[in-house]
Amino acid sequence: xxxxxxxxxxxxxxxxxMTPVEGEGTEDRQLAEEEPAAGAKSQLMxxxxxxxxxxxxxxxxxxxxxxxxxxxxxxxKVRMTPPREDKEEQQIKEQQTKRKEERPRTVTRTARRxxxxxxxxxxxxxxxxxxxxxxxxxxxxxxxxxxxxxxRRTRRRRRRKRxxxxxxxxxxxEMERLKEEVEEKKKVIAIMRNKPWRMKRRLVHLKECQExxxxxxxxxxxxxxxxxxxxxxxMTKKWIKFQxxxxxxxxxxxxxxxxxxxxxxxxxxxxxxxxxxxxxxxxMNMVLFGLTFGLVVIPxxxxxxxxGSIPRKTVPRAEQPTAQDYSVLMDFNGYCKYSVLFYGYYNxxxxxxxxxxxxPLSYLMVGVGTFGYSLMVVIRTMAxxxxxxxxxxxxxxxxxxxKMFTSWDYLIGNxxxxxxxxxxxxxxxxxxxxxxxxxxxxxNIHLRRFLRVLANFMIxxxxxxxxxxxxxxxxxxxxxxxxxxxxxYEKNELELIMSLLGLVCPPLFETIAELExxxxxxxxxxxxxxxxxxxxxxLYTFLFALFDEVNNKLEEEVSIRNAGPCWETAVGIExxxxxxxxxxxxxxxxxxxxxxxxxxVRFLNYCWCWDLEATYPSYGEFDISGNVLGLVxxxxxxxxxxxxxxxxxxxxxxxxxxxxxxxxxxxxxxNVPHERVFKASKSNNFYxxxxxxxxxLSLLPVVxxxxxxxxxxxCGPFSGKAKMFDVIMETIDLDLPAFLGTLMGYAANxxxxxxxxxxMVLAIYYLNxxxxxxxxxxxxxxxxxxxxxxxxxxx
Amino acid sequence: MGTTASQLRKDLLSEYQELTFLTKxxxxxxxxxxxxxxxKEDRNVPTPRVPMEKVLSLPELKSxxxxxxxxxxxxTSDMKDGSLTFEDxxxxxxxxxxxxxxxxxxxxxxxxxDFDDDGTLDGGDLEKLVNCLTGETDDTRLxxxxxxxxxxxxxxxxxxxxxxxxxxxxxxxxISRSPDFVSSFxxxx
Numbered sequence: 001x002x003x004x005x006x007x008x009x010x011x012x013x014x015x016x017x018m019t020p021v022e023g024e025g026t027e028d029r030q031l032a033e034e035e036p037a038a039g040a041k042s043q044l045m046x047x048x049x050x051x052x053x054x055x056x057x058x059x060x061x062x063x064x065x066x067x068x069x070x071x072x073x074x075x076x077k078v079r080m081t082p083p084r085e086d087k088e089e090q091q092i093k094e095q096q097t098k099r100k101e102e103r104p105r106t107v108t109r110t111a112r113r114x115x116x117x118x119x120x121x122x123x124x125x126x127x128x129x130x131x132x133x134x135x136x137x138x139x140x141x142x143x144x145x146x147x148x149x150x151x152r153r154t155r156r157r158r159r160r161k162r163x164x165x166x167x168x169x170x171x172x173x174e175m176e177r178l179k180e181e182v183e184e185k186k187k188v189i190a191i192m193r194n195k196p197w198r199m200k201r202r203l204v205h206l207k208e209c210q211e212x213x214x215x216x217x218x219x220x221x222x223x224x225x226x227x228x229x230x231x232x233x234x235m236t237k238k239w240i241k242f243q244x245x246x247x248x249x250x251x252x253x254x255x256x257x258x259x260x261x262x263x264x265x266x267x268x269x270x271x272x273x274x275x276x277x278x279x280x281x282x283x284m285n286m287v288l289f290g291l292t293f294g295l296v297v298i299p300x301x302x303x304x305x306x307x308g309s310i311p312r313k314t315v316p317r318a319e320q321p322t323a324q325d326y327s328v329l330m331d332f333n334g335y336c337k338y339s340v341l342f343y344g345y346y347n348x349x350x351x352x353x354x355x356x357x358x359x360p361l362s363y364l365m366v367g368v369g370t371f372g373y374s375l376m377v378v379i380r381t382m383a384x385x386x387x388x389x390x391x392x393x394x395x396x397x398x399x400x401x402x403k404m405f406t407s408w409d410y411l412i413g414n415x416x417x418x419x420x421x422x423x424x425x426x427x428x429x430x431x432x433x434x435x436x437x438x439x440x441x442x443x444n445i446h447l448r449r450f451l452r453v454l455a456n457f458m459i460x461x462x463x464x465x466x467x468x469x470x471x472x473x474x475x476x477x478x479x480x481x482x483x484x485x486x487x488x489y490e491k492n493e494l495e496l497i498m499s500l501l502g503l504v505c506p507p508l509f510e511t512i513a514e515l516e517x518x519x520x521x522x523x524x525x526x527x528x529x530x531x532x533x534x535x536x537x538x539l540y541t542f543l544f545a546l547f548d549e550v551n552n553k554l555e556e557e558v559s560i561r562n563a564g565p566c567w568e569t570a571v572g573i574e575x576x577x578x579x580x581x582x583x584x585x586x587x588x589x590x591x592x593x594x595x596x597x598x599x600x601v602r603f604l605n606y607c608w609c610w611d612l613e614a615t616y617p618s619y620g621e622f623d624i625s626g627n628v629l630g631l632v633x634x635x636x637x638x639x640x641x642x643x644x645x646x647x648x649x650x651x652x653x654x655x656x657x658x659x660x661x662x663x664x665x666x667x668x669x670x671n672v673p674h675e676r677v678f679k680a681s682k683s684n685n686f687y688x689x690x691x692x693x694x695x696x697l698s699l700l701p702v703v704x705x706x707x708x709x710x711x712x713x714x715c716g717p718f719s720g721k722a723k724m725f726d727v728i729m730e731t732i733d734l735d736l737p738a739f740l741g742t743l744m745g746y747a748a749n750x751x752x753x754x755x756x757x758x759x760m761v762l763a764i765y766y767l768n769x770x771x772x773x774x775x776x777x778x779x780x781x782x783x784x785x786x787x788x789x790x791x792x793x794x795x
Numbered sequence: 796m797g798t799t800a801s802q803l804r805k806d807l808l809s810e811y812q813e814l815t816f817l818t819k820x821x822x823x824x825x826x827x828x829x830x831x832x833x834x835k836e837d838r839n840v841p842t843p844r845v846p847m848e849k850v851l852s853l854p855e856l857k858s859x860x861x862x863x864x865x866x867x868x869x870x871t872s873d874m875k876d877g878s879l880t881f882e883d884x885x886x887x888x889x890x891x892x893x894x895x896x897x898x899x900x901x902x903x904x905x906x907x908x909d910f911d912d913d914g915t916l917d918g919g920d921l922e923k924l925v926n927c928l929t930g931e932t933d934d935t936r937l938x939x940x941x942x943x944x945x946x947x948x949x950x951x952x953x954x955x956x957x958x959x960x961x962x963x964x965x966x967x968x969x970i971s972r973s974p975d976f977v978s979s980f981x982x983x984x
Contacts, residue, residue, distance in 0.1 A: 193814050193889070196902045198871055199882035202814045248818045261983060265855075269978055400948040401969045404924060405904065406976040410859060410891065411983065418858035422930030429929065429937060433944050789956040 178216050185209040255279070259664050265413035267673050268421070271622050272411075275664065277687065281631060282656040284377055288370050288642070289649045295362050296646050297340050303353025304346070312566075312715045313338060313345055331491065332573045341576070341647030344569035344715035350730075358735075360717035360727045364706070367643040371699050374639065378695060382688045399432060420673045448517060455515040459530055462508060466501045467537045473497050474545030478552075495581035498538055503589065506531050506626060528625055532690060535633045536697070543640075543701055546574060550709070557713060566715035568644045575641025576648055582634060583655050590666050594620045598670040619672045627663075628687050636694035643702050815889035816899075824984050825888055828853070829881050845884075847877035855982050860927040864907045891982035900980050901970045905963050915960035921946050 189209050192202055256279060264272035308314045315323045315338050323334035332341075339345055351358050407425050412418050477494045480486055489496070509530045513523055553567040598619055605612045612618065634652070641648045706725055711718040718724045732741045746752065803826045811822050830838065832850065837843040847866045856862040866877035869887040879887070889895060890903045908916055910923045922942060929935050937945065953961050953969045961969075970976050 189813065193816060194896055194899065196890075196899055199814065199886050200871070203810060203882075206810060206814060244812065248820065251818050252820060269981075398952050398969050398972060400945065401953045402973050402975070404921070404928070404949055405908070405966075405970060406973045406979055408860065408928060409979045410981055411979070412858055413854045415858050418860075419930070422860075422928070422935055426929040426935045426937070429925070429945060430941065433941055433948075436944075436948065786955055792956065 182213050182216055185213050189213075256660060256664075259660075261411075263664060263667060264411045266417055266668065267622065267671070268409045268417065269411055270624060270674070271667065274622075274624050274627055275660070277628060278631065278656065278660055278663075280381070281635060282653070282660065284374065285635075285638070285649060285653050285656055287373065287377075289653045291366055291369060291373070292642065292646050292649050295366050296346075296359070299352065299357045299359060299362070300340060300346055303355070303357055304349075304359065307338070310347065312347070312719075332576050337569060337573065339647075341645055342569045342572045343644045343646075343717075344566040344572075344712070346717040348717050348719045348721075358731065361731050363717045364724065364727050367702065367706075370642055370649075371639065371695065371702070374695055375692075378688060378692050382685055382692065385685045385688060403428060403432065417673045424674075451515045451517070455512050458512050459509060462505060462512075463530075463534055463537055466505060466534060467541045469501070470494075470498060470538055470541040471545055474542065474549075478545075478549055492577075492581060494542075495578050496585075498542065498578070499582060499585035501538060502535065502630070503585070505534050509534075524625070528629070528686070531626070531629055535629065539633065539636065540697075542578075546571060547701070554710070566712045568712055568716055572641060572645030572648070575637060576645050576651065579634065579637055579641070579648065579651060579655075582630075582637070586630060586659075587662065590663065594666055594670040620670065621674050622667050622671045629690070632687065632690050632694055635691065636698045639695060639698040640701055643705070811885055815885055816892045816894040817885065817889055821888065821892070821984065822885065825885060826881065828984055829884050842880050842882075844872065844878040844880050847879075850877070850879055850884075855984065860930075861907050864910065868903060868906045888982065888984065891980065893981060893983070897971060897977055898967070900977060901967045902963070904970065904976075904980060905966045908966075915962045916966065917960040918946055918950075921949060921961075 186209075189206060192206055195202070256275075260272050260275050260279070263275055305313065315335060319334060322328050325334065328334040329336050336342075337344070346359065346363065348360060350360065403425070407428070409421065412421060473494050480490055480493075506527070510527060513527060513530075516523065516526070518526065550567045550571060553565050553570065556565065557567075597617060601612045601617060601619060634655075638648055638652045707723065709724075711721060711724050713719055718727060721727065732744055803823065808819065808822060811817070812819055815822070817825070829845065832845045832853070833843050837845075847863070847870075850856065850866055851862050856865065859865070863877065865887065866879065867875070869883045869890075870877045870879055871883055872878045890899055905916070906912075908920060908924055910920045911917075916924075925937065925942060925945060929937060950959065950961070953965050955965050955968070
């Protein structure tokens with residue numbers, strides 16, 4: 001007796017532990033007989049059958065277990081099902097529970113029919129029933145599985161409550177399920193365009209999904225509390241439509257799209273990238289122009305004192321007779337000097353006009369905000385480019401494959417350009433093949449090294465020479481400033497020399513670089529670096545000389561005190577003159593260097609001994625790097641000068657606008673497509689990086705001025721103060737509440753700033769090491785992938 | 796140009812916007828250009844087809860060495876004659892548009908380069924590809940030796956499983972590292 005009891009207990013324990021697996025096996029066999037296997041289901045059947053085969057054969061204790069199963073199974077399954085089971089097993093279980101519950105369902109359904117809220121739920125239930133076979137055919141496995149999982153959850157909930165609330169939870173579960181399905185369909189619609197399907201198939205799917213969404217979103221919108229959901233859905237739809245319309249509108253607003261497309265089809269994407277860069281710069285300058293004019297110039301013009309009311313706004317009597325002369329105006333003296341264009345015109349009244357507009361504060365804030373905005377825009381563009389470009393990474397990894405698959409430019413729509421492209425691709429193929437073979441050759445390393453050192457030495461000499469030349473010329477212009485009878489050349493000597501240096505030195509560098517015998521891509525990088533160093537050296541020499549002058553003027557002012565010279569306006573004038581002469585030189589170069597050359601080659605060819613078009617000089621090619629660097633440096637000068645001459649940004653906007661039309665015309669009329677393939681996209685971030693560097697370098701003088709140099713005594717918005725940023729201190733003291741003042745005081749404490757700086761340095765170091773670690777991991781994964789695929793192939 | 800017999804229906808327009816990477820103006824422009832290619836009789840047919848020769852006369856495709864392959868890849872015609880319906884044309888423009896993703900572009904690029912439509916790029920495909928790129932004239936073609944060297948170099952670089960062909964995933968791996976691909980694989984009307 002005892003033994004039998006013990007045996008029975010053991011059996012109970014055993015079957016309790018084994019029920020989930022065993023029970024399924026038996027039920028599945030039933031299922032297999034009940035329903036015809038079809039599609040996914042047959043797969044499940046097969047899996048279940050194989051699993052059963054692996055298990056030990058059941059013994060005679062089966063009948064007992066089965067009986068236990070009938071009432072133990074439901075609750076057992078609920079408690080004992082581990083959450084992290086195999087997906088297939090889940091599916092199988094769901095199927096069983098669904099089949100099992102279907103039978104008692106009829107009872108509850110009739111019971112529910114007698115209830116109050118049945119009418120609403122019934123149609124859904126019936127709809128759901130009718131829907132299922134259709135869904136199984138068309139929806140992919142995931143959807144059916146989800147539905148089944150949902151039904152399982154609802155069963156569980158119902159069992160737990162076992163009350164009238166069963167009906168509510170049932171509808172809630174249904175709601176949930178429907179909501180999830182609707183969301184899924186919406187997601188499918190959203191990613192539809194990413195699939196490489198044919199339009200017909202996509203349309204069919206889209207219609208299906210949209211129908212489903214429309215049908216059931218309405219259903220979900222019924223009942224109290226659901227009204228908000230329906231409203232939310234409607235707002236989302238409207239928002240999506242608005243977003244799409246806005247995107248469409250934005251693309252129509254982009255100017256010069258046709259023009260750039262034309263250039264692209266003739267010259268390829270590399271030349272067009274310059275014009276895209278130009279357009280981007282134009283956009284940025286427009287914003288800066290809006291800021292400056294809207295917040296500084298217009299208020300002064302509208303609400304400030306008019307011309308002639310105070311000494312700083314009037315042309316001094318001594319200069320009045322010549323103030324309107326064209327030559328004086330061209331020099332930005334006379335009426336130009338005493339206008340809104342320059343710093344000196346602005347009054348230092350704390351608030352002006354009816355609106356109590358704080359002009360000095362606004363002036364300073366706009367000056368700083370210009371840099372802040374430019375920084376933000378440049379960094380955002382760089383980040384976007386880095387995302388697409390992938391940086392400089394593997395230069396030599398896929399040379400041939402890339403040449404094959406990515407060298408053709410699909411934007412080319414012109415037969416001549418296409419022929420050129422064919423020729424250049426052929427040349428590049430041949431070169432690469434030869435390169436590969438030559439890599440094994442032995443070269444005379446010593447001679448090459450010596451030549452390279454020599455070339456670098458010569459270039460450094462050139463750079464030093466040009467720097468000294470500029471310094472010398474600036475000193476001379478200071479002497480000239482004291483004299484009165486100056487020829488046109490002497491007046492504009494500084495600007496002319498700087499522009500000429502910018503024209504002459506780059507070709508010189510290129511000729512010297514031929515000694516070095518680098519790979520063309522590396523040679524290009526050296527060339528760009530050297531031109532950059534040249535421009536930078538020139539600009540900074542100019543700046544130092546200028547600040548020398550400023551200091552002289554300041555000393556003068558200390559001694560004179562009253563009505564001293566306005567050094568800020570003088571600096572502003574210098575920058576404006578530099579910019580204007582830069583513009584003139586650029587336009588003249590295009591006119592002479594490209595247009596005249598093209599005219600001569602075309603018309604003189606008829607009566608010349610050799611073929612001018614095919615050999616020297618032939619038509620010019622568009623110099624992308626030279627132009628881009630010119631643009632970058634021009635922008636640097638604008639940034640530096642905008643603080644002292646608010647009108648400079650307006651001049652730049654006009655310049656960029658006219659440049660666009662002029663250069664587009666010049667390129668189409670006088671240039672021929674490049675012979676060599678030029679990879680512009682990789683350099684995109686290079687130019688952005690240059691722009692960023694220039695931004696920082698132009699920030700330095702302005703910040704130095706604001707922080708250390710005392711403003712002029714009687715001109716400009718900061719006159720009378722010890723330092724320019726005193727305006728901010730004044731505003732904090734007088735206009736803002738007291739606690740903000742103390743807060744700022746704490747924030748400006750070196751004890752707080754130094755730890756903050758240290759923290760940032762640490763953060764940079766950390767991010768750098770993380771990025772290095774990722775690169776290592778990347779390389780390892782690549783190697784692993786290659787090894788694995790090799791192994792697979794060998795097996 | 797005159798009025799087109801069939802204007803684009805508004806609901807179709809919004810559906811196309813949903814399903815492609817094109818903006819509304821681009822779709823309307825595409826419809827206009829497509830209608831210009833149709834002959835008079837075809838205009839009133841419900842889903843008109845433009846024969847391949849007419850499509851190849853578009854200035855954007857005229858100078859493209861892969862124009863025939865592009866037509867074949869995007870064509871849904873049963874007769875494999877490269878003719879395009881308007882929806883095929885939209886598919887083409889969407890894949891070549893500025894906002895198309897790298898996956899779409901690389902998928903279609905692979906199919907365009909697969910000259911024999913066997914799902915992989917083998918030596919024959921690569922050879923035809925090189926010949927397309929170097930132009931039709933004799934003095935720009937590569938010699939047999941150079942061709943052999945080139946193809947072996949390419950396979951060495953891109954063929955990871957060393958089966959002598961480049962399949963779709965290997966191709967996409969190569970292309971995803973290229974900085975020029977997305978910007979050069981573009982056609983804009």
